[in-house]
Amino acid sequence: MIDLRSDTVTSPTDEMREAMSSALVGDDGYGEDPTVRELEERFARRVGKESAIFVPSGTMANQIAIRVLTKPGDVVVAGARQHVVIYEEGAAARNSSLQFRTLNDHRGTLSLEDIQRSLETANHHQPEISAVFVENTHMPSGGRVWQPGELATLKEAIGDRPLHVDGARLFNAEVATGIPAAEIVAPATTVMCCLSKGLCAPVGSLLAGPESLTGQMRVERKRLGGSMRQAGVVAAPGIIGLTSMVERLAEDHQRAHRIAEAVAQRWPEVAEEVLTQPTNLVVFKHLQADGLLEYLSAQGIIAGTISPGIVRLVTHREIDDDATDRVAAVIKGAP
Numbered sequence: 140m141i142d143l144r145s146d147t148v149t150s151p152t153d154e155m156r157e158a159m160s161s162a163l164v165g166d167d168g169y170g171e172d173p174t175v176r177e178l179e180e181r182f183a184r185r186v187g188k189e190s191a192i193f194v195p196s197g198t199m200a201n202q203i204a205i206r207v208l209t210k211p212g213d214v215v216v217a218g219a220r221q222h223v224v225i226y227e228e229g230a231a232a233r234n235s236s237l238q239f240r241t242l243n244d245h246r247g248t249l250s251l252e253d254i255q256r257s258l259e260t261a262n263h264h265q266p267e268i269s270a271v272f273v274e275n276t277h278m279p280s281g282g283r284v285w286q287p288g289e290l291a292t293l294k295e296a297i298g299d300r301p302l303h304v305d306g307a308r309l310f311n312a313e314v315a316t317g318i319p320a321a322e323i324v325a326p327a328t329t330v331m332c333c334l335s336k337g338l339c340a341p342v343g344s345l346l347a348g349p350e351s352l353t354g355q356m357r358v359e360r361k362r363l364g365g366s367m368r369q370a371g372v373v374a375a376p377g378i379i380g381l382t383s384m385v386e387r388l389a390e391d392h393q394r395a396h397r398i399a400e401a402v403a404q405r406w407p408e409v410a411e412e413v414l415t416q417p418t419n420l421v422v423f424k425h426l427q428a429d430g431l432l433e434y435l436s437a438q439g440i441i442a443g444t445i446s447p448g449i450v451r452l453v454t455h456r457e458i459d460d461d462a463t464d465r466v467a468a469v470i471k472g473a474p
């Protein structure tokens with residue numbers, strides 16, 4: 140089967156498996172795992188932040204960001220379709236008594252006008268906005284990226300309020316724009332990134348930010364049950380993800396574009412949408428999404444939906460040129 144459901148389906152590479160078996164480990168609960176430390180330090184440097192913590196999942200990284208940047212009852216502005224808003228089982232409310240003020244994120248970014256309007260509502264008997272959370276790349280819009288300068292302008296508009304970047308696929312944004320990750324997230328207070336998506340590590344995400352928040356991040360990780368012990372075994376493949384798997388994301392982007400071209404040819408009404416999706420996600424509206432998924436499955440291709448009638452096809456390391464050609468041909472012949 141050709142599995143296009145997600146880039147999370149990637150398996151660790153042989154090099155990663157070897158690194159796992161030879162990783163130096165210690166008890167990370169005591170801060171004594173040298174491999175975890177190396178991963179955290181490398182990531183912090185890579186994204187230009189003072190320090191970082193290794194956590195089991197991207198969801199936990201977002202949830203820790205909420206807990207260190209807000210207090211119960213606070214309001215956070217975010218895009219209506221962001222992961223932290225709709226794909227984390229209501230964790231922000233359940234764990235942290237947080238509410239979101241959601242803005243239109245149809246094209247992946249938030250408009251400055253919408254942000255400014257939200258900030259002004261405090262003058263009209265509504266709660267103050269405490270922080271802004273954005274997603275880059277933005278999954279539901281087909282992996283769209285924040286363009287150079289847009290995050291800096293947003294940060295300027297929100298003043299001292301913290302800005303968190305859900306960068307589950309931050310390195311896809313780096314590769315798509317050619318701008319180093321550190322530059323992309325320079326205006327952000329905190330940034331998270333997943334190792335277990337296109338970077339192919341089996342598990343783990345990182346949350347980076349200022350040194351002043353790291354101690355509290357570790358406390359919140361513990362509270363959420365994410366403090367690990369000899370975690371070097373799973374941090375080791377993460378180091379390889381960061382050092383050897385970023386550049387190859389360009390291949391995923393090229394293959395996604397070839398699939399997008401087939402989609403555009405078959406369903407011209409979504410051509411503009413899919414042909415402008417710049418990374419490894421092809422997301423489009425289809426009136427008979429379930430029927431399309433069944434048709435693809437009968438042809439040996441597994442795809443998914445992210446909401447009713449919205450199909451998602453994701454390229455990753457295990458989708459090579461032959462698989463891409465096959466997918467394109469099957470899509471062109473779709474009923």
Ligand SMILES: Cc1ncc(COP(=O)(O)O)c(C=O)c1O
Nearest residue numbers: 196197198199222274278305307
């Ligand atoms: C944009 C975004 N943020 C956060 C996450 C959460 O990552 P995890 O599945 O590791 O919890 C995902 C996962 O798909 C994601 O796509």
